[in-house]
Each structure stands twice: as C-alpha cells, then as structure tokens.
Amino acid sequence: MPVNMISKLLEKAVLPALDVAPPVKIGESRRTAVLRNPNMEKLQKGYLFPEISIKHEEHLRKYPDAKVISLGIGDTTEPIPSIVTSAMAEYALALSTPEGYQGYGPEQGHKNLRKVIADTVYPDMGIKETEVFISDGAQCDIARLQTLFGPNVTIAVQDPTFPGYVDNGVIVGQTGKVDDAGRYAGIEYMRCAPENAFFPDLARVRRTDVIFFCSPNNPTGHAASREQLRQLVEFARRNGSIVVFDSAYAPYVSSSGGAGGAPRSIYEIPGAREVAIEVSSFSKFAGFTGVRLGWAVVPDELLYADGSPVARDFDRVVCTCFNGASGVAQAGGVACLSGEGRAAVQRVVGVYRENARVLVETFASLGKEVYGGADAPYVWVRFPGRRSWDVFAEILEKTHVITVPGSGFGPGGEGFIRVSAFNSRDRVLEACDRLKSFLA
Amino acid sequence: MPVNMISKLLEKAVLPALDVAPPVKIGESRRTAVLRNPNMEKLQKGYLFPEISIKHEEHLRKYPDAKVISLGIGDTTEPIPSIVTSAMAEYALALSTPEGYQGYGPEQGHKNLRKVIADTVYPDMGIKETEVFISDGAQCDIARLQTLFGPNVTIAVQDPTFPGYVDNGVIVGQTGKVDDAGRYAGIEYMRCAPENAFFPDLARVRRTDVIFFCSPNNPTGHAASREQLRQLVEFARRNGSIVVFDSAYAPYVSSSGGAGGAPRSIYEIPGAREVAIEVSSFSKFAGFTGVRLGWAVVPDELLYADGSPVARDFDRVVCTCFNGASGVAQAGGVACLSGEGRAAVQRVVGVYRENARVLVETFASLGKEVYGGADAPYVWVRFPGRRSWDVFAEILEKTHVITVPGSGFGPGGEGFIRVSAFNSRDRVLEACDRLKSFLA
Numbered sequence A, B: 001m002p003v004n005m006i007s008k009l010l011e012k013a014v015l016p017a018l019d020v021a022p023p024v025k026i027g028e029s030r031r032t033a034v035l036r037n038p039n040m041e042k043l044q045k046g047y048l049f050p051e052i053s054i055k056h057e058e059h060l061r062k063y064p065d066a067k068v069i070s071l072g073i074g075d076t077t078e079p080i081p082s083i084v085t086s087a088m089a090e091y092a093l094a095l096s097t098p099e100g101y102q103g104y105g106p107e108q109g110h111k112n113l114r115k116v117i118a119d120t121v122y123p124d125m126g127i128k129e130t131e132v133f134i135s136d137g138a139q140c141d142i143a144r145l146q147t148l149f150g151p152n153v154t155i156a157v158q159d160p161t162f163p164g165y166v167d168n169g170v171i172v173g174q175t176g177k178v179d180d181a182g183r184y185a186g187i188e189y190m191r192c193a194p195e196n197a198f199f200p201d202l203a204r205v206r207r208t209d210v211i212f213f214c215s216p217n218n219p220t221g222h223a224a225s226r227e228q229l230r231q232l233v234e235f236a237r238r239n240g241s242i243v244v245f246d247s248a249y250a251p252y253v254s255s256s257g258g259a260g261g262a263p264r265s266i267y268e269i270p271g272a273r274e275v276a277i278e279v280s281s282f283s284k285f286a287g288f289t290g291v292r293l294g295w296a297v298v299p300d301e302l303l304y305a306d307g308s309p310v311a312r313d314f315d316r317v318v319c320t321c322f323n324g325a326s327g328v329a330q331a332g333g334v335a336c337l338s339g340e341g342r343a344a345v346q347r348v349v350g351v352y353r354e355n356a357r358v359l360v361e362t363f364a365s366l367g368k369e370v371y372g373g374a375d376a377p378y379v380w381v382r383f384p385g386r387r388s389w390d391v392f393a394e395i396l397e398k399t400h401v402i403t404v405p406g407s408g409f410g411p412g413g414e415g416f417i418r419v420s421a422f423n424s425r426d427r428v429l430e431a432c433d434r435l436k437s438f439l440a
Helices: A003-017 A038-042 A048-062 A082-094 A111-120 A138-149 A164-172 A226-239 A310-321 A327-336 A339-365 A388-399 A425-439 B003-017 B038-042 B048-062 B082-094 B111-120 B138-149 B164-172 B226-239 B310-321 B327-336 B339-365 B388-399 B425-439
Strands: A132-135 A155-159 A188-191 A210-214 A242-246 A276-281 A294-297 A369-372 A378-382 A416-420 B132-135 B155-159 B188-191 B210-214 B242-246 B276-281 B294-297 B369-372 B378-382 B416-420
Touching: A038 A164, A038 B310, A048 A388, A082 A327, A082 A339, A082 B082, A082 B327, A111 A132, A111 A327, A132 A138, A132 A310, A138 A164, A138 A242, A138 A276, A138 A294, A138 A310, A138 B138, A138 B310, A155 A164, A164 B310, A210 A226, A226 A242, A310 B038, A310 B138, A310 B164, A327 A339, A327 B082, A327 B327, A339 A369, A339 A378, A339 A425, A388 A416, A388 A425, B038 B164, B048 B388, B082 B327, B082 B339, B111 B132, B111 B327, B132 B138, B132 B310, B138 B164, B138 B242, B138 B276, B138 B294, B138 B310, B155 B164, B210 B226, B226 B242, B327 B339, B339 B369, B339 B378, B339 B425, B388 B416, B388 B425
Parallel strands: A155 A188, A155 A210, A210 A242, A242 A276, B155 B188, B155 B210, B210 B242, B242 B276
Antiparallel strands: A132 A294, A276 A294, A369 A378, A378 A416, B132 B294, B276 B294, B369 B378, B378 B416
C-alpha cells in the first residue's frame, strides 16, 4: 500500500473519534479543540490581591517619586525571630550530610510538628497529632478541602470574607453564575455587619452542607464570641453541616478566656469535634507568608452521611494532590512552637497589634465608624454611601496609601475599606498622619 | 411571645431548608448529613506508595532484625551539594533581617528563578520566563492542571505510568468507575510495552482532550525518542489535543542529541508550543523530594477552542489554589541552576545513573528481561506469567528488598516490577547480591 494511502487510513482512524470541531488557525496562533473549563469561565474577572497589585503599579507609574505605603494585602513585614530562621538554616545545611539528609517526608507532615501543634495550639481540646495535617498554608488547604467536598455540596460563607472559599468553590463547580452584585448562584451569603454584631442571624440562614467561617474574620477584624461560636456549632449539629473554621488570625485574639472572650479554636466549643474542620497557618503568626506553612485539623469523629470518616478522604487528597510542606519550613514551624520561639514570634504579633490599635485610634479620632483591630491585624472602616473602590482610589491618589476595597470580600463589604496593620511602626504612623490630613 | 415559642419558630425556619435527612446517632459518633464526594468513592482503595509503606512496616514487624533495603518509592537518598543548601540557609537567616525579610512572593514564583529556568533548562526553545510557573513539585502541578481542566475533558495516559494523572482525574470527576483490571471508564489507556518500543500505536489511540505523557517514563524508564515525540506532537496538533509532558526525569537522559537521542523537553519538538504544557521538578534532579520545588511551563500560544489562553486560567488557578513555593526552596533552586550548582547536582545524578546501570546488569546477568535504566533512575523487570504483587511480596520475603509492583502503575504494568536506583551505592550493591542469590 502506498505510504500516502496508509496515512489517509490512519487519519480516518483518528478523525471519527473527534468530539469537537478540529482546530482552526486564528492569526498566528493555532487553537486546540479543548473546551475551556466552564467553571473557570464563571470566576469574576480579577482575583482581588493581584488586582490591587496592578493598581499599585499603575500608581507608581503615575507618581514615580511617591512614597507609597501599603496597608493593603495582609502581608507580614517584620523580620522572623532568629531562633526560627536558625532552625531552618540548620535543617537546610544538614541536608548536605548523610545523617541529616531527608527525602520525602510523610505527606501529612513531620511527626514532631504534628505533635507540637496538637500539644501547644490545642491543649486540653483532645486533638490528636494524627488529626493534624501539615500544609503549605491555609489558602492551599481551603483549595484541597473544596477538592475534597467536590461539586455537589452546598456552601455558606460570611459576607464579607476572604475570597478564597468562594473562588475555590466556583472552580470545583459548586456554584452557578455570578450576579451584578457579585453573588454566585447557589452560595448562601451570611451577612456579617455592625448591625448584627458581625454574626449572622442563623434563624434566617439556609441549611448548607459546608459553612466556611473565619474568626477573627478577614476583613472585618471581628473575633466571634464564645456564645456566637456555640450557636454556630449548634446550628451545624442541628443541620448535619460541616463547619470549616479558619483560625489563621487566632494569635491576634487578645481575650480568649471566659464567656465573653473570643475562642482561638473552634474546638474550645463542646460538640465541635463531630462537625468542624479547622484550618490555620504560620503566615500571620510567625511571618511565614513567604516560607509557606499551615495545617488543617480533621477530627476522627467527623463523618459523612454514609458514616465514612472525612479524614480518610482528606488523607487521600493530601497524598494525591500534595506531597507535604517543605521540610525546611516544617523545621521552622517546630521552632516557632518551642517555649522560646513562641515568646519571640508573639512579640512580633504584638508589634502588629499595636499598629492596629494606632490605626483604630486614628480613624476614631477622625469621627469614622471603625471596627476590628482589637483581636485581628485588620481595621474595618465604613464610608457611608460611598463605593469601596472609589474610596480605595481616592485614598491612594491623595495619600499614596494602599488599602483594600471592602467589596473585594463580597457584596457585604461595599462601603467599607480594610486597612492592614502589617507594616513597620514608622510606616503605619506616617500613613496615619497622611490619613489625618486627608480625612480631617 | 414566650421564648420557647420563638425557638420553635426559629427551628421551623431552618428545618424546611434541609436537603437531606437530619443526622442520626451511630454508636458513639454522630454523622453529618453531608454526602461523600462520589468522585472520592470511585478511587481505588489504596494510593500505591502509602500501600507499599504499609507492607514495609508489616515486614519490619515480622522481621525486626532484617536489614531492609528500599529500591521502592523513588525517593532520593544522597546529600544535597552544599552550594545549594548554603544558599537556602543564607536565605533563611536573612529573613531575620530588615533587608532580607520577604513576605509573600509572587504566586508564580520568584522572577530570578523563573528566568534561570527559562535560560538554562530551555535554551534556544523560545520559553519566556513569564511562561514558567514555579511550584511545590510536579505532583502538585498535575493536581492543579487537573483542577484547571475540570470534569468535562477526556484524558489519555500511558499504561503503565505514574498514578497521579489518573487519580487526580478521578478526583475532579473526569472518569467513570474502575473495572476489575484497574481501568477507569472514560480514560484512554495507551499501552507502552517492550512490544511497541514503549510507544503507543497512535493510529489506534482514541482522540482525547488531554494526553499525559511522561518521558523518561516512570515506571518503565523508557525515554521517548525524538521521532516518537514528533509523532506525539503531530497527533496532538491533528486532534486539537493538549499534551501534558512530564519531564521530571529529564536530567537522567544520557543522549539527547541527534535524531536518535531522547529530547529532555517537549519543546525541542517543532510545533509543541501550540499544544504542550511541560511539568518538571527539582526532586529527582537535585534531591529536593523533601524540599519541594518544581515548575510548569504553559506557553502563550496554547489556546482553548474559544481562543482564550490556557496560561491565563492556569495563572488564576495558581493564584487561587496555591500561594507560591517556599522562598527558601526557591533560593535553593536558583543555586542548583548556577554553573557550579548544576555541575554539583549532576554529579549526584551520576551516582544514581551508575546504580541503575549496575541494577540492569544484575538482572540481565540473571537472564531476566530488563528495560530502562539508561535514561532514567528506574529499571523495569519482567516476570512472565507472574502477578506483580506476588513478585513484590516474594522478593521482599526472601531478600528484604523493597521494589514496586508494576501493576500499581496501571494494568499494563502487570507482570513487571519497578526497581529504583535511588539509594547509596553500597546498598544497591548489597541488594544486587541478595537478588542474585535469590533469582539465580
């Protein structure tokens, strides 16, 4: 058979299997025939923080000499205590020795780190080291949890809140399209505003499979009280829902004891083990935003409707989609939780907390309605009747201070801006001076 | 209204919204009403490598004094050159200084690392630094790519191959159920066996949206020739498919030049930029299995059927589901790709390559049918008429050497075992002695 006949036959053997039209040439580029993931199409255009970076860069092009101060993205700025970085350096250098070399660690994390988290972050809460899964950060865990839950679950989120819960839900296919106000069809938005003490009226909240709850909340800075969290756990138990509790800002809680205090963990609430997963992070606790380390707790008692443990499937996701956090970062994590390390990182947390206090005082002195700051590194300021992005743009234009428009955290954030306490004291004071001149 | 009436009303307001039956008490544990993700249910019971760890532990319990040698999971064992670990240590220590502190890096990775990868791994292949996305390893990138593609695409994989492509596809919902032979409905398995020079007869391969292709292949150790990859790219272009090329073992290719050599990158093939993504890793190149660092290349010219760039959606996935690789690991990656660093890590690769040669020679001297090893750290040995798990168990029982059953990599691996060259020379030689006594 002549070669070109063979090739014709081969082509025939392949072409009938085509699911979609063959590619066409468009200008220089040749498209594939692969359809774009419809869930990716549903995502709102820009992810909040990259959008703000773009605005920042545009501003720098317009005012090349401006001394821009960023109180925008919640990124730590202060050096990490040397007890922690020395531990990381030591671990790294040991990788050059036969005794110190380590290849793959367990996907779930080094045993010593899991244990020290169970012992020091969850004392008397009955959390076992095997229930602690080490990760490369809370955002990554949220993505893996959404992968775990899959497209069929319904979810509820605080409004406003960190956009990662919703965006990862959209990507795995839990939602319909977004409306003009920024609400995705299928998601239950639980309004958290000054009017309801930043806690939803649960009697009016539709039952969902999963409830994402961040406390202290990003962006409002509100730490839910013990009574509020008791209601949340009871609501989840009554409805058979799973709470994903994000405690990334727990080290900023100032009063955690007693009935009035804000718990640092959902597991301080009786009955939480059967309904709650907790995700947390070293990022804001120890300045590990670039080092990348966090964890998730999935208690053994948390079961799906068929009685199978959620932890078993989560373990499978961790082993299949992830391969463990960097061993170097894990060595740093262990150092953070030693007695001396803990004291040292808590001093840095203290710097940001004092920044937050100064920011709250500044806005209050200007007669602004201001929230948060006491138990969180975020200050939440209302600008009644204004649109968040307009306020953001005006503050940037007039004071060269970057904030975050509240509407970036959900429709319930409209009319607010979030001001981050993550910067050096000098820059925060300078920003306060500029804000005072501008807003006075 | 009396309080208990209010509470009755509140209960009513919540209960009608229940989607599923309220939870019931089962023994001590209280189930939630959340349905388990049906995609997770589809996964075959054990993930291969944890399963092998379990067998390893069982063996140690049975023979507490046995000197077990692991030629199983492909985990690096040799120390990392100190030029690399010094760079990581230096970076870590600098995090304790105001000048050296870095918070969040760009989600896509540090600019200097992206540039050095584009320049040194892809010289003359037209890869731009902005097309390189830094990650925490190839497995994590495969999971993110499957999240990107979503549930509606069809996929093809080599059979046998690394299980991560399929498992992550199952998790996002691309497949039906698994059959008794271990094949998931909906996946196109491309048999790669000695009989077809480890390359599928593409004329008989059904068109799919995405083709996962690993070369040098894990587990067979076969590096596809230039002509084979030319056929693959042509096949993808003809069908409008996307190739995900996994080059994690590229540093082990011994002859990459000329028509007969095996390319180290898919981008050595003309026309690949319009159809191929490449994922790769520092794990097997620089002993970074525990440090966690890899990358993906998504060329600008790779387009979905609607003309939108795949890279734009991948960027969004990286920003939403991930938050960048550890900065410490990235500093190590830069050091690996300096002139001196490259020479040093290549010397370690040489150790494993020599191990592979010794293993091939051992099995060949015993009259075994043996493949791979020349361009890969894996040796693929056939045991005709035997089941892989039986051979694995027998070798472990008789020689205390851990291997990997070929069937763990897909039904096409049945009757083979994979032997890893990742161990010290002494242990590999000792393992060879034991295998010789056993198999002779």
